[in-house]
Amino acid sequence: MPTAFPYHTPVDHTPRKQTNVIVDDETQTDVLQTVSSETAQQILATLDEDPATTSDIAEAIDTSIQNAKYHLKHLCEADLVEAVDTWYSKRGVEMTVYALSVEELVIQLKQ
Template identity: 70%
Template sequence: MPTAFPHPNPVDHTPRERTSVVVDDDCPTNVLQTISSDTAQEILAALDDEPATTSDLAAIADTSIQNAKYHIEHLCEAGLVEAVDTRYSKKAPR
């Protein structure tokens, strides 16, 4: 049936190999994969203002401390964040 609207050309959706983004010449990383998570993006945005603890970042991203730590480790490996200080809990051993 004829139509007034032109037909678009079909698009070839052939899968391609994954590519890595090189952040540092010595260490290629997949930065795009690291920041593809909403949680990682929230953590990265929170760290834009000032340093924060893992538990603070977990609360900001509304996730568990373990999940926040997972994303922070990957952000560190990608060279997007770095640890500035280490603090330990003041709770006494039981």
């Protein structure tokens, strides 16, 4: 059935080349806790291939949409993933499209 809404429009997104995170006694960061989750790592690997919606990600990594949303929220807060577009389902429901914010994450531990 044809729809008036574009379903998967091309996403024009280029992530930053590199992000450095320095972990020391004075700087608190949630990045390590965020990326230590196996689910978060699977989401990052999925988004490394192509931008995707929450439901596409959940299906790709075999988890619930709620679990994918939880980890996407934390990955966005850590500035590792960002919303880059909006697609529409066949029923016209808006779906946020996520992509990696950065190509390379460098974590430095300092004393």
